[in-house]
Amino acid sequence: xxxxxxxxxxxxxxxxxxxxxEALKGSRITNNLHIVTDGVEAIDFxxxxxxxxxxxxxxxxLLDLNLPKKSGFExxxxxxxxxxxxxxxxxxxxxxxxxxxxxxxxxxxxxxxxSKPVEFDAFFNVIRTIEDFWFTIVKLPKQ
Amino acid sequence: xxxxxxxxxxxxxxxQRIIKELSDYKYAxxxxxxxxxxxxKGIIKHANDNFCKISKYSREELIGQDHxxxxxxxxxxxFIRDIWTTIANGKIxxxxxxxxxxxxxxxxxxxxxxxxxxxxxxxxxxxxxxxxITERKRVEENLEKSLKExxxxxxxxxxxxxxxxxxxKGIIKYVNDNFCKISKYTREELIGQDHxxxxxxxxxxxFIRELWTTIANGKIxxxxxxxxxxxxxxxxxxxxxxxxxxxxxxxxxxxxxxxxITQRKLTExxxxxxxxxxxxxxxxxxxxxxxxxxxxxxxLRMVGSYMQLLERRYKGxxxxxxxxxxxxxxxxxxxxxQLIGDLLNYSRMNKEGLIEPVNMNEVMHEVMQNLSASTxxxxxxxxxxxxxxxxxxxxxxxxxxxxxxxxxxxxxKEEIPSLINIKTEKQESKWLFSVxxxxxxxxxxxxxxxxxxxxxxxxxxKYSGTGxxxxxxxxxxxxxxxxxxxxxxxxxxxxxxxxLNAKTTLPLNINS
Numbered sequence: 097x098x099x100x101x102x103x104x105x106x107x108x109x110x111x112x113x114x115x116x117x118e119a120l121k122g123s124r125i126t127n128n129l130h131i132v133t134d135g136v137e138a139i140d141f142x143x144x145x146x147x148x149x150x151x152x153x154x155x156x157x158l159l160d161l162n163l164p165k166k167s168g169f170e171x172x173x174x175x176x177x178x179x180x181x182x183x184x185x186x187x188x189x190x191x192x193x194x195x196x197x198x199x200x201x202x203x204x205x206x207x208x209x210x211s212k213p214v215e216f217d218a219f220f221n222v223i224r225t226i227e228d229f230w231f232t233i234v235k236l237p238k239q
Numbered sequence: 240x241x242x243x244x245x246x247x248x249x250x251x252x253x254x255q256r257i258i259k260e261l262s263d264y265k266y267a268x269x270x271x272x273x274x275x276x277x278x279x280k281g282i283i284k285h286a287n288d289n290f291c292k293i294s295k296y297s298r299e300e301l302i303g304q305d306h307x308x309x310x311x312x313x314x315x316x317x318f319i320r321d322i323w324t325t326i327a328n329g330k331i332x333x334x335x336x337x338x339x340x341x342x343x344x345x346x347x348x349x350x351x352x353x354x355x356x357x358x359x360x361x362x363x364x365x366x367x368x369x370x371x372i373t374e375r376k377r378v379e380e381n382l383e384k385s386l387k388e389x390x391x392x393x394x395x396x397x398x399x400x401x402x403x404x405x406x407x408k409g410i411i412k413y414v415n416d417n418f419c420k421i422s423k424y425t426r427e428e429l430i431g432q433d434h435x436x437x438x439x440x441x442x443x444x445x446f447i448r449e450l451w452t453t454i455a456n457g458k459i460x461x462x463x464x465x466x467x468x469x470x471x472x473x474x475x476x477x478x479x480x481x482x483x484x485x486x487x488x489x490x491x492x493x494x495x496x497x498x499x500i501t502q503r504k505l506t507e508x509x510x511x512x513x514x515x516x517x518x519x520x521x522x523x524x525x526x527x528x529x530x531x532x533x534x535x536x537x538x539l540r541m542v543g544s545y546m547q548l549l550e551r552r553y554k555g556x557x558x559x560x561x562x563x564x565x566x567x568x569x570x571x572x573x574x575x576x577q578l579i580g581d582l583l584n585y586s587r588m589n590k591e592g593l594i595e596p597v598n599m600n601e602v603m604h605e606v607m608q609n610l611s612a613s614t615x616x617x618x619x620x621x622x623x624x625x626x627x628x629x630x631x632x633x634x635x636x637x638x639x640x641x642x643x644x645x646x647x648x649x650x651x652k653e654e655i656p657s658l659i660n661i662k663t664e665k666q667e668s669k670w671l672f673s674v675x676x677x678x679x680x681x682x683x684x685x686x687x688x689x690x691x692x693x694x695x696x697x698x699x700x701k702y703s704g705t706g707x708x709x710x711x712x713x714x715x716x717x718x719x720x721x722x723x724x725x726x727x728x729x730x731x732x733x734x735x736x737x738x739l740n741a742k743t744t745l746p747l748n749i750n751s
Contacts, residue, residue, distance in 0.1 A: 111541040118548060191537060214540050214576065216547035 100126040101231050106138040106164035106171060107131070108163055112212070116158070119223035125231050130154065135166025139174055142181055146149040154184060156230050161197060167206065176205045182190075183237050187226055256475045273348060273369035279327075279362050281306045293342040293371055300705035306367075311339040326354045326365055335372065347376040399714070401476060401497040407455075407490050421476075421499055423469040434495075439467040454482045454493055463500065475504040487492070488723075528586035532579045539579060543572040581707040585692065588714045597633045599626035603661065606641045610648070619648045619657035626663055627670055629739055631719055639715045641675070642708040643735050647676035650733075668741050669721060681727040690723070712737070 103120075107113050113131055120129055130151065132138045138159075141148045157175070161168035169186065175181045185207040190197070193211050201209045210226065213219045229235070268274060269287045276285035282351045286294075286301045294301070294309050302310070310319075314337065339345055348369035354362035375533040396402060397415045404413035414422075414429045415729045422429070422437050429436070438447075442465065453460040460480045467473050476497035480488035546569045553564055603623050607614070614621065621644060644659060651657035657676065664671045681689060692710035709723075712735075720740035727733040 109537075109541075111545070115544055115548075191540075212540075214536065214543070216544040219544060 100128050101156070101227075102130065102152045102154045103156050103158065103227075104130045104132065104141060105158045106133075106135070106163065106168070107158070107160045108133045109160075112160075115216075115219060116223055119220045120227065123224060123227055124238070126226055127227070127231075128152070134164040135168065135171045137165075138163075138171050139166065142175065142178075142184075152218050154224075155236060157184055157186045158189050158226070159186055160193055161188060161201075161212075169200065172201065172204050172206060184228060185236070187230075189226075254624075268368065271370075273367075273371065274365045275301075275306070275369075277365050278308050279364065281365075284364065293340065293346055294338070295344075300341075309338040309340070311337045311345055313337040313345075322352070326352050327362060329354050329356050329360065329362060335376075336369075339378075343606075346371060346373045348372060356627070396496065399498075401499065403429075403434070403495045403497075405434050405493050405495070407492065409493075411436075412492065418497075421468070421474055422466070428469070437466040437468070439465045439473045440463040441473065450480070454480050455490060457482050457484050457488065457490060463504070463591045464497075465504075474499060474501045476500060525586050528582055532582040532586065535579050536576075536583075539557075539572060539575055543569070543576065546572055576709075581711075585707055585714065587713055588711065588718065594630055594632060596628050597631045597636055599636065599663070602626075602633065602636045602640060605637050606644060608643055609637070609641055613645065613648050617648050617651060617657055619651065619659060621659045621661070623661035625667070626661070629670055629741060631739060633716075635715045635718070639712050639737070642712045643674040646708055646735075647674060647678055647733070650676075650678045652677065652679055666738070669738040670741055671736060671738050673734050675732065675734050677732040680729040680731055680733050681725065682729050683727075685729075686725070689725070 104115065105116055107116070113133075117127065117129060120127060130141065132141050138157075140146050141151050142154075142157075144151050159168050159171060163171070168190070172186060172188070175186060182205070188201050188206050188209045189212060190210075191212050198209050210222060213222055263498065267288065272287075273286070273289040273293055274287040275283060275290050283301050283304050283306055286296075286298055291298055291301065296308070301403075304633060322332050322334070331354070332350075334350055336348050336350045338348060349372045350367060350369045352365050352367045355364045355366065397417065400415075401417040401421055402413075402415040403411060403418050405411050411429050411432050411434055414426055419426055424436070450460050450462070459482070460478075462478055463475060464478050465473050465475050477500045478495060478497045480493050480495045483492045485491045485496065498563045546565060550565050550569065554565070570623050600623070603621075603626060607621060638662070644661075647659045648657055655677065657678065660673075660675050662673045662675075664673075690709050690713045692707055713723050716739065718738045721734065721738035723737040725733055725735045
């Protein structure tokens, strides 16, 4: 039996959280969407600390850059510096289109950088495509 | 007897000698002077050659004439009366007279009139001995005229300007009233002082040194100087310092001529403060527009997305009203998105800017590609050929032409196919572009409004758009050192003109 895909969404905007949930709702892949709303919580989740002791290791991380407490860049850098965590693919999902942000993300070994489309349909498509790509096309390491 | 004849002879000899002496004198006087003899009434009895020569009358014309024949009418009556009173009283008169020759020309003579008296002590004749001083008088008159001119100049200068004269060391030798007035020192306080008494310490040392080097080398210095009055307030003077050189070519004095420009300087300072303030607020506004439009996108995305989600899930499941409401809300969100996008574009205009040689033909091809859908749909034809290569921001050139051409297509006439021509003409340091169409035209009263951001002349229902296209076009041309305007005949078509610097130097990138 195939276990459901574990996805961690690091996002502080409730509107975007809900939209992502809606987009994933009708998806072909069974998934568990875990949500944290700031950078500190994200690291706690990944390190299985505090209330996240029993949290699963995610198969994919969707990371916003603009986050309270700890920025998306800080979270990204901690993930990619950790031997255990850096195997997890990280998709930066942000409204930013700045060349600087894009370059910096890749310099910090992001797996891919995606701009949140303004159009609703496009946003749905992007979420579906990300899911599709990382869970049906890409081979990920067995945990 | 012998003694008698001897005495007679002696006396004859004496007489001979005296006559000889007298005739020598006469000869010398006739050679050197102008001599005339009149009777007691002024009738000429004798005139020597010099008199004839200077008066240009012959002796025959003069003898028997009243001496007034040579009066010039120059001297007042009192002056003439005084001469006659003097000589009629048996006294010698000396003076300068202006006389008139036969041909009307004027001459000056230095004159001595000696009256000769009879035994009653009354004059029976007058001998006038004169010297020609016409040339001296002419020189004197010229001198006097020049002197008067110089005095007039000085008067005018003193009235208009602030004047000071210093020696070669800068010690004040002379100041005029205006200098005292503006500096608030009395003349006594200034004369003998070093000119630095009015220094305000405003100017850097190099500035003062340059001034002194210039004038010490005998050159004129010009500039604006801020000086200090006795009470410590300051004033600005536009200054010209002229060095005067001695025979060795070294300055022995400096004349400084100044004009009070304090008010002008204050205005200039105010102006430059205002400009700085304007630049700052302009920059702030642009920053604001950028941040506002950027940050507005986020909540707008939420509104738009959830409206769409509503529509997708509930269209046809509620009632007709609900469908209408969702439609209007979504329409509003779409328009707002367009506006924010445009605003963001507009405020970005100042941010980018790689200036490179741009082939405007290639730019037009790109524009045509971008507009291919609308040209196909409208059947518009766009003509251009031999466009120049200019130094510009390529992206902005595409945007500029695209905005103008898409406007021309948008505001076309329905009954005839749209025809658009792009032409260029080289001017002195600029290129003049024109984009002309055969569309609906623009009414004259709107000529100022069309370039204002978000100004639209037509209803949303008839022509879509946010009204930013021409505002952006204006900003682009201005950034490239040009201007934009149009000529239009309502109902017949419009031609937009814009100029671009042939060589562009962009203003400093204020946002980066």
